[in-house]
Amino acid sequence: MLRFWGLFLLFFGVLWAQAPKDPYIGSQACRGCHLVQTQDFFRNAHTKADRGCEGCHGPGRAHVNSGGKKEAIIAFSALSPQKSLDNCLQCHSKDMSRANIRRSSHTQSEVVCANCHSIHKSATPKHLLAHQQKDLCYTCHTDVKAQFSMPFKHRVNEGTVQCSDCHNPHGAPASNWRMGQRPRMQQHAQSNEQSCVQCHADKRGPFLFEHAALRVDGCNSCHAPHGSANPRLLNRPVVFTLCLECHNGAAGFGRTGEGIPTQPGSHNMADPRYQNCTTCHVKIHGSNADAKFLR
Amino acid sequence: MRPLLLLCALIFTAGLSAQPVVAPTPQRAGDAKGEDLAGYNIVNSFESGYRFRAVDGNLGKFRSDVNFGNGIRLLGSHLTVHSKKPGTGKYFDEIVLSTQGLGNDPYQFSSLRVSKAKLYRYDGTWRLMDYFNPALTIANGQHLINTTRQLQDHDIVILPQNRFRFLLGYSRNQQDGPAFSTLQFPDGRGDEFTYLLNVRRTRNEFRLGTEFEVLKTKFHVLHGWEYFRDDTRAPLFSPGAGANPNDTSTLTRFRRDEPNHGQAPYWRVGLHNEAFKSFTVDARFTNTTGQRNFVFDELALGTGRFSSAQNRQVFVGGNARRPVTTGNVTLSWFPLERLTITNHTALYNTRMEGEGTYGEVNNAVAGLRLLHFQYLGIRTFANLTDANLKINRWLGLFSGYHFSERRIGSSQFEDFEAPARLDRTEQTNRLHSGLLGVRLQPVKQLRFSVDGELGRADRPFYTISEKDYHTVAARAQWKTKRWNLLSKFQTNYNLNSTSLFVHSARTRVASIDGTWSPRGSVTLEAGYGHTHIETVTGLAYFSLGELVENDRSFYRSRLRQTRLGAQINVNKRADIYLGYHRIQDAARLGIALMDQAFPLTYETPLARFSIQLHKKMRWNLGWQYYNYKEKLLTLQDYNAHTGYTSLSWSF
Numbered sequence: 007m008l009r010f011w012g013l014f015l016l017f018f019g020v021l022w023a024q025a026p027k028d029p030y031i032g033s034q035a036c037r038g039c040h041l042v043q044t045q046d047f048f049r050n051a052h053t054k055a056d057r058g059c060e061g062c063h064g065p066g067r068a069h070v071n072s073g074g075k076k077e078a079i080i081a082f083s084a085l086s087p088q089k090s091l092d093n094c095l096q097c098h099s100k101d102m103s104r105a106n107i108r109r110s111s112h113t114q115s116e117v118v119c120a121n122c123h124s125i126h127k128s129a130t131p132k133h134l135l136a137h138q139q140k141d142l143c144y145t146c147h148t149d150v151k152a153q154f155s156m157p158f159k160h161r162v163n164e165g166t167v168q169c170s171d172c173h174n175p176h177g178a179p180a181s182n183w184r185m186g187q188r189p190r191m192q193q194h195a196q197s198n199e200q201s202c203v204q205c206h207a208d209k210r211g212p213f214l215f216e217h218a219a220l221r222v223d224g225c226n227s228c229h230a231p232h233g234s235a236n237p238r239l240l241n242r243p244v245v246f247t248l249c250l251e252c253h254n255g256a257a258g259f260g261r262t263g264e265g266i267p268t269q270p271g272s273h274n275m276a277d278p279r280y281q282n283c284t285t286c287h288v289k290i291h292g293s294n295a296d297a298k299f300l301r
Numbered sequence: 302m303r304p305l306l307l308l309c310a311l312i313f314t315a316g317l318s319a320q321p322v323v324a325p326t327p328q329r330a331g332d333a334k335g336e337d338l339a340g341y342n343i344v345n346s347f348e349s350g351y352r353f354r355a356v357d358g359n360l361g362k363f364r365s366d367v368n369f370g371n372g373i374r375l376l377g378s379h380l381t382v383h384s385k386k387p388g389t390g391k392y393f394d395e396i397v398l399s400t401q402g403l404g405n406d407p408y409q410f411s412s413l414r415v416s417k418a419k420l421y422r423y424d425g426t427w428r429l430m431d432y433f434n435p436a437l438t439i440a441n442g443q444h445l446i447n448t449t450r451q452l453q454d455h456d457i458v459i460l461p462q463n464r465f466r467f468l469l470g471y472s473r474n475q476q477d478g479p480a481f482s483t484l485q486f487p488d489g490r491g492d493e494f495t496y497l498l499n500v501r502r503t504r505n506e507f508r509l510g511t512e513f514e515v516l517k518t519k520f521h522v523l524h525g526w527e528y529f530r531d532d533t534r535a536p537l538f539s540p541g542a543g544a545n546p547n548d549t550s551t552l553t554r555f556r557r558d559e560p561n562h563g564q565a566p567y568w569r570v571g572l573h574n575e576a577f578k579s580f581t582v583d584a585r586f587t588n589t590t591g592q593r594n595f596v597f598d599e600l601a602l603g604t605g606r607f608s609s610a611q612n613r614q615v616f617v618g619g620n621a622r623r624p625v626t627t628g629n630v631t632l633s634w635f636p637l638e639r640l641t642i643t644n645h646t647a648l649y650n651t652r653m654e655g656e657g658t659y660g661e662v663n664n665a666v667a668g669l670r671l672l673h674f675q676y677l678g679i680r681t682f683a684n685l686t687d688a689n690l691k692i693n694r695w696l697g698l699f700s701g702y703h704f705s706e707r708r709i710g711s712s713q714f715e716d717f718e719a720p721a722r723l724d725r726t727e728q729t730n731r732l733h734s735g736l737l738g739v740r741l742q743p744v745k746q747l748r749f750s751v752d753g754e755l756g757r758a759d760r761p762f763y764t765i766s767e768k769d770y771h772t773v774a775a776r777a778q779w780k781t782k783r784w785n786l787l788s789k790f791q792t793n794y795n796l797n798s799t800s801l802f803v804h805s806a807r808t809r810v811a812s813i814d815g816t817w818s819p820r821g822s823v824t825l826e827a828g829y830g831h832t833h834i835e836t837v838t839g840l841a842y843f844s845l846g847e848l849v850e851n852d853r854s855f856y857r858s859r860l861r862q863t864r865l866g867a868q869i870n871v872n873k874r875a876d877i878y879l880g881y882h883r884i885q886d887a888a889r890l891g892i893a894l895m896d897q898a899f900p901l902t903y904e905t906p907l908a909r910f911s912i913q914l915h916k917k918m919r920w921n922l923g924w925q926y927y928n929y930k931e932k933l934l935t936l937q938d939y940n941a942h943t944g945y946t947s948l949s950w951s952f
Binding site for chain 2: 046048049053054086088099100102105106108109113114115116131132145146148149151152153155156157158161163164165166167179180182184185198199204205207208210211212213214215216218219221222223227235236237238242243244245247250251252254255256257258259260261262263266268269270271272273274275276279282284285286288294295297300301
C-alpha cells in the first residue's frame with residue numbers, strides 16, 4: 007500500500023513539476039530591480055492597463071528566472087520599429103486618429119511610438135510625450151522651426167497653438183482638398199476639410215460666391231501657415247504678385263479652361279493704388295453679396 | 302548615477318529647444334516626487350512675476366510679432382494630483398492642470414484633465430490670443446486688426462475603459478474686437494475709404510457619440526452640431542476723405558450690417574477591425590450639411606467725382622449650402638513579419654450652391670436688381686498603395702503608387718442683363734504619383750534615409766497647382782548618449798506649363814543641427830539651416846492702359862537660420878541658459894515691379910537665470926532682445942528689450 011501511495015505521489019509530483027507555470031509574475035516582482043521606473047508609475051495612464059508592467063512588456067516570469075535577461079521579455083529598446091508599433095497598437099488602434107498610422111510618413115521613416123512618446127520619463131503628463139510637443143517636432147523638422155521664427159506666424163513658440171492642432175502625427179486620410187495625399191499628415195476638420203477652418207470658421211463658408219481656390223487647392227494656394235514675411239501669412243511678400251500668378255488668363259486653366267480672368271484695363275498695375283488687390287476685393291475668401299468679392 | 306545624469310541631460314535638452322520665448326521658466330519649484338496627502342500624491346509649481354518691455358521703433362509691428370507687455374502675470378503653473386492606488390479615489394483619480402501667461406499676457410493657455418479610472422475622463426483646454434496687426438504692407442494700415450480670439454475645447458469620455466464608451470464634447474471659438482476695412486465709393490471705380498468694423502464671430506460645436514466593440518470590430522459613431530454666427534457690424538461712420546488725393550469723391554456717412562448665421566450638423570462613423578492577425582481594416586465615413594443664411598444692408602452717402610451728391614443703398618438676402626460626404630477605407634496587410642502593405646481609398650463629394658437677391662438704390666432711384674445662383678461641385682477619388690519592407694536590420698525600403706481623380710463641375714446664373722445667362726462647365730484632373738525610399742542603419746547610432754516622389758497631373762486647375770513635380774529628401778542622424786547630430790536636405794520642384802505660359806517653383810531646404818552634452822550639467826546646441834525658394838510665373842496685366850502679356854513674376858527667398866544655445870546647471874541649484882537665434886532672408890531686393898523678394902533680419906538673443914532659494918522656491922530672471930530690420934518698408938523696423946523676474950514656488 008505504501009508503495010502504491012509512494013508511486014502515486016511521485017507520479018503527480020513529476021506532473022506538477024512539469025506543468026507550465028503562469029508566465030505572468032505580477033508587477034510587484036518588477037519593483038525589485040526597476041525601482042526608478044515603477045515608483046512613480048501610479049501617475050502614468052498605463053497604470054490602468056491590465057496586468058500592469060506585463061501589459062506592455064509581456065510575461066515576466068522567464069525574465070525574472072533568467073536573472074534579468076533582456077531577451078526573455080519585451081524590451082522596447084531592443085524591438086524593431088515595426089514590432090514596437092505593433093505592440094502599442096494592440097491597445098491604441100481603436101482610436102480613429104491612428105487609422106492611417108501604418109502608411110504614415112513617420113512609419114515609413116521608422117519614426118514610431120517610442121521616438122516621440124516616453125512612457126517612463128515623459129515631459130507631459132497628457133499624451134506622455136518625451137518633450138514638449140513643439141520641441142519634439144522641431145527635433146526633426148528644423149525647416150519648420152525656421153518658418154516659425156519668421157515675423158508673422160502662428161503662435162506655436164508662444165505656447166497657444168500646437169503642431170497637433172493642424173497635423174496628425176499618426177497619419178491622416180488622403181487630403182482631398184488637393185490631389186493625392188499631399189500635403190500629408192494634416193489633421194482633418196469635420197469632413198476632410200483643412201484644419202484651418204476649425205479656428206478660422208468665418209473663412210469656411212459656405213458662401214454664395216466661393217473663391218474656388220480655397221475649395222480646389224486649399225488654403226496653402228495663397229498662405230504659408232507656418233510663417234511668412236507677409237502680415238496675412240501670404241506666400242508672397244506683397245499681394246498683387248500672388249493674385250496675378252493665377253489671374254493671368256493662361257489658356258488651359260480655370261473653371262472654363264479659358265484661363266483665370268485677368269484684371270480689367272482700368273487696373274493700371276504701375277499705379278500703387280492697384281497693387282493692394284484686397285483693398286477693394288475685401289471678401290477674398292468668399293462673399294454673399296458680390297461675385298468679385300468687393301463686399 | 303548614469304541614468305540620473307542621462308535624465309538630467311534629456312531635461313536640459315528640452316529646455317534648450319524651448320527658444321525663442323524666454324518665459325515662463327522651464328525649471329519647476331518643489332520636489333518632483335511630490336507630497337502625499339489623504340491617499341493622493343500632489344506635485345505643484347507656480348511661477349508668478351513681473352514682465353517688462355521697452356520698445357524702440359515701430360510699436361505696431363512689435364505688437365504684431367511679439368506683443369508681450371508690462372505687468373504682473375501668473376507666468377506658468379503646473380499641478381498634478383494622483384491617487385496613490387489607482388482607482389481608489391472617491392471622485393477622481395487624477396487631476397492635471399497646466400497654465401501659461403494668465404493675468405494679462407497676450408498668449409494665455411490652460412489645460413485641465415480630471416479622470417476617475419473606469420468611470421470618466423474629462424479633458425479641457427482654454428486659449429486666448431490677443432491679435433494686433435497693422436497690416437502696413439497689405440493696405441497701408443487700412444486693414445488694421447485688433448481682436449481677441451478665445452478657443453475652448455471640452456471632452457468627456459464616460460466609462461473610458463469599457464467596451465461601450467460614451468463621448469460628450471463642446472468647443473467654442475470667439476473672435477471680438479475692432480478692425481478697419483475699406484470700400485469703394487460711389488462705384489467700382491471710386492476712391493477707397495477706410496471704415497470701422499466691430500468684429501464679433503462665434504462658433505459653437507456640440508458633440509455626442511459612442512465607441513463600442515462588436516465581433517472584434519471597434520466602432521466609433523459621433524454626431525456633432527456646429528453653429529456659427531458672424532454679427533460683425535460697421536456702425537454709422539463718417540470716413541471723410543479717401544485714400545487717393547487725386548480723387549475728389551467723398552464719403553460722409555457709411556453704415557453696414559451683414560449678419561451671417563449658419564449651422565453644420567455632421568455625422569462621423571469609423572470602424573477598426575483586426576479579427577485576422579495579418580490583416581486590418583480601418584474606415585471612416587463623414588457627412589456634413591453646412592448652411593448659412595445671410596442678409597446685407599449697406600448705406601453710403603457722399604459726393605461723386607464731379608462733386609455731385611451721391612447716395613447708395615445695397616441690400617442682399619439669401620442662403621448658401623454645402624453638403625459634404627466623404628469615405629476613407631484603409632486596408633493593411635502583413636504577409637510577412639517584415640512587410641506591410643497598405644491600401645487607402647478616399648472619396649470626397651461636395652457641392653456648394655446658393656442663391657441670393659441683390660438690390661441697389663442709387664440717389665433714391667431703384668436701380669440694379671438681380672438674382673444670382675452659383676454652383677460648384679467637386680468629386681475626388683483617390684487610391685493610394687504603399688509598401689514598407691524591412692529587408693534586414695540595416696536596410697529597409699518603402700514605396701508607393703498614388704492615383705487620384707478630381708472632377709469639378711460649376712454653373713453660374715445671372716440675370717444681370719437680358720437674356721438671363723446660365724454657364725455650365727466641367728473638367729477632370731488625374732494625378733499619378735510614385736514614391737520610393739531607402740532606409741539604412743549601418744550601425745546602431747547612425748541612420749540614413751533617402752526618398753523621392755514623382756507626380757504627373759494632366760489638368761491642374763490653377764497655374765500654380767502641382768503638375769509635373771518631384772521631390773527628393775535625405776536625412777542622416779548620429780545619436781549617442783552625448784551627441785545628437787542631424788542633417789537634412791530636401792528639394793521640391795514643380796513645373797506647370799502650357800505652350801506659352803510657364804510656372805516653375807523650386808524649393809531647397811538643407812539644415813544641420815547638433816546637441817552635445819559633455820556632462821549632465823552642461824548641454825550645448827547649435828544649428829544652421831537654409832531654405833531657398835525660387836518661383837517664376839508668366840503674367841499678364843494692364844499697365845498704363847496697355848496689356849502686358851510677356852512679363853514674368855520672380856520670387857526669391859533665401860532664408861537662413863542660425864541658432865546657438867548653452868544650458869549650464871551649477872551644483873544642482875542654479876540654471877543658466879544663454880541662447881541666440883537669428884533668421885535672415887538674404888535675397889536681394891528686386892529692381893523690377895514683378896521681381897519680388899523680402900530681405901529681412903530678425904534676431905533674438907536671450908539669457909535666463911534660475912536659482913533654488915529654498916526646497917520649495919526658486920527665483921528666476923530673464924532677458925530677451927528682439928531686433929527686426931527689413932529693406933522693403935524700413936518704417937516697420939524695431940528693437941525691443943523684454944524681460945521678467947519671477948518666483949516659482951510649491952506648497
